[in-house]
Amino acid sequence: MHSPVKLVKSMWSDLKGSRELAWRLFVRDVSARYRQSYLGIFWAFVPALLSGLVFIVLNAKGVVNFGKVDIPYPVFAIIGTTLWQLFSESINAPLKAVTSGKAMLAKINFPREALILSAVYEVLFGFTIKLVLIVVVMLFFKVPFGPGLLLSLPAALALVFLGIALGMFLTPIGMLYGDVGSALTVLIQLWFFVTPVVYPPPQLFPYSLVATLNPVSPLLVGTRELMTKGTMTDLPLFMAICVCTLIGLIVAWFMYRVTMPIIIERMSS
Amino acid sequence: MSDVLVSVDNVSKKFCRSLKKSLWYGVQDMASEMLGRSGKHELRPDEFWAVKNVSFELKRGECLGLIGHNGAGKTTLLRMLNGLIKPDQGRIEIRGEVGALIALGAGFNPILTGRENIYVNASILGMGKREIDKKIDEIIDFAELGEFIDSPVQNYSSGMQVRLGFAIATALEPDILILDEILAVGDAPFRTKCFNRIESLSSRCAVIFVSHSMPQVTRICDTLLLMQKGAPLRHGHDLGEIILDYHTSTDNADVAASVEGSQHGSIKAIQIHNSHGEATRSLVYGEPWSISASIDLGEETARLDARFMITINDQEETNVAQLEKLIPAPQKLRQFVLSMSYDECLFNSGKYYLTASLQFGKKGTLAYVARNMFVLNVKRDISGYAPIILQQRHEAITPVNGK
CATH class of the missing domain: 2.70.50.60 (abc- transporter (atp binding component) like domain)
Known part of the structure; x- marks a missing residue:
């Protein structure tokens, strides 16, 4: 941190240098995972599908009433839970990647960005599989496709980056104290309910805070709108969150780099 | 031309005995590092100097042996040289690529085949795809794996895994080579092969070698640095004398x-x-x-x-x-x-x-x-490999065939 210019330069060159390694790590993890499983990619969308189904059933039976949505509710719910899964995977990814790479980190000097980058690849890989689920559900319920579906891909990327940035903020402390990981699990469960995933954004005042204070809401809702309707109701807010995410990502990356030697020092070799 | 590849200038590093405090100090260090402050000169409670005021320089073609009893700070010093952790005081300057033979086979995935793991492990160590493609046959050959190369690494014996790890790690051609006790691996013929490989590498780079085996040390090193409780005790070319000091520095x-x-x-x-x-x-x-x-x-x-x-x-x-x-x-x-x-x-x-x-x-x-x-x-001034050196009574050099 004593020479910022040098730090930025080395950050950039390490990012470039870590692409190939990140790809290798990604290929390693994915191929090892699928070689040891019969159902394979099935697991990529099962959680989203199941939690979506629960809410579809609850809604259809009138057990809960989430108010009116302007597309078939199953499409609304499945897209919502899929995008939520994408976010929660992203926020967990950095800590998970660094923890599983601990032995390597403690002994070998390689660009530390590679671990995060390969985690991002893995999240995106899972997302492409989930996209198939979304397309199937939309076809089944005859929701028309538009160019919005393509536009929604970069929008979903914003969701990934928000998750990665938040996850990277937590990684340094999370590597030292196990509490962070446990708290994160609880937090994400709660967060699901205060995000308009399976219900439309509330309009009434105290509840509408859910949509305005929660940075995930505009991204998730906006991406879903792009997918199903091709437009976004609150584009400025969406863009503002994107800019904040980008800034947050860079700051988190700074932190990650600067704190890594200190974390390794506290780990056993 | 003085081709100094490693220069270590008055380097010190603190460590903490208590885990809870160590973690908390970690948080403090992170905070002060982020704010760009450095208050690293005093020991906090429960801390001690794991490495204290170590200095040396190393040129291409030289080999420094790092000796000392357990807890002398050798591994900590190596980790700093490898850039894994930063010194609390002093400066380390490294000119060139560092190759460390410390964690052999790091990043091996047991499910994947030997060939796939070569690619992963070699990229972790910093090789590009083209370089690996070029060297893969050499690696497989050196590791003596034969047809096992396409079966999962989990089916390998521990010796085979180590051989593969060593073969990959030494396929690199670093400017600075760090060796930590790794020559204790494998069976005797493979150890000899490892030794020869390292000797051929070491002519082109600067080597830092950590070992408890004095015969190995005298075989490879030109200079020795003897450390005790973090501090440098002796440093120089006088191998025999320093090894003697190493031996006498043990408690009886x-x-x-x-x-x-x-x-x-x-x-x-x-x-x-x-x-x-x-x-x-x-x-x-x-x-x-x-x-x-x-x-x-x-x-x-x-x-x-x-x-x-x-x-x-x-x-x-x-x-x-x-x-x-x-x-x-x-x-x-x-x-x-x-x-x-x-x-x-x-x-x-x-x-x-x-x-x-x-x-x-x-x-x-x-x-x-x-x-x-x-x-x-x-x-003894010159050390060697064996504990006893016989003295010859007569010696003669006789020309053969009159040449």
Whole structure:
């Protein structure tokens, strides 16, 4: 941190240098995972599908009433839970990647960005599989496709980056104290309910805070709108969150780099 | 041209004994690092200097041996050199690529095949795809894996995994090579192969070698740095002398002296005298020396033939030499001092433990054994691999076929 210019330069060159390694790590993890499983990619969308189904059933039976949505509710719910899964995977990814790479980190000097980058690849890989689920559900319920579906891909990327940035903020402390990981699990469960995933954004005042204070809401809702309707109701807010995410990502990356030697020092070799 | 690849200038590093405090200090350090402050000069409670004021320079083609007993700070210093952790004080400058043979086979995934793991492990160590493609045959060949290369690594024996790891790690051609105790891997033929590989690498780079095996150290290194409790104790080209200091810096308590046997007789004391007739605990290679033992045979056993014997162990607890003297029964002596003298001290540089014993009768019943009764240090200018260096009486160089 004593020479910022040098730090930025080395950050950039390490990012470039870590692409190939990140790809290798990604290929390693994915191929090892699928070689040891019969159902394979099935697991990529099962959680989203199941939690979506629960809410579809609850809604259809009138057990809960989430108010009116302007597309078939199953499409609304499945897209919502899929995008939520994408976010929660992203926020967990950095800590998970660094923890599983601990032995390597403690002994070998390689660009530390590679671990995060390969985690991002893995999240995106899972997302492409989930996209198939979304397309199937939309076809089944005859929701028309538009160019919005393509536009929604970069929008979903914003969701990934928000998750990665938040996850990277937590990684340094999370590597030292196990509490962070446990708290994160609880937090994400709660967060699901205060995000308009399976219900439309509330309009009434105290509840509408859910949509305005929660940075995930505009991204998730906006991406879903792009997918199903091709437009976004609150584009400025969406863009503002994107800019904040980008800034947050860079700051988190700074932190990650600067704190890594200190974390390794506290780990056993 | 002075091609200095590594320069270490007054480097120090703190460590913490207590885990809870260590983690909390970690949080503090992260905070102060983010704010760009550095308050790293004092020890906080429960901290100590794991490395203190170490300095050295290393040029291409040189090899520095890092020796010291466990906890001397060698590994911490290596981790700093490797760029894994930062020094709290001082500067480390590295010019060139660092290759560390520390974690062999890091990042191996047991499910994947050997070939796939070569790609992963080599990229972790910093090789690009094209470079790996070029070297993969050489790697497979060196690791002696044959047709196993396409089966999952989890089916490999531990020796095969280590061989593969070593083959990948040495396929790199770094400017600075860091070796931490890795020559203790594999079976004997493979170890020899490893050694040759390292020697061929080391001519082109600067090597930093950590080992507890003094024969290995003397074989590879030009200079030695002896560390004790984090601080540099000795540094220089004088290998023999520094190795001797390494040996003497151990507490003698590490090899426990003990007494066994039926106790029909005992050995009261042993003394060693140097060429000037002075009692000493250290000899120089080649000097005349003598050993004397005060022996008490006891009443019953004084009538039997007795045999006095000293076995000499080196640091690795291998018996390297034996001194003995038959004491015939008719002497009727009970208490006496036995002296034996030798023309030359033939031991190599190092530390030796003397075990004295008394045996009686035809079967050689053990009456008294005093294990590690005496510790002897020997100094020799050039060290080598073996504990004993024989002196030739004659030597001749004869031309063959008149050439």
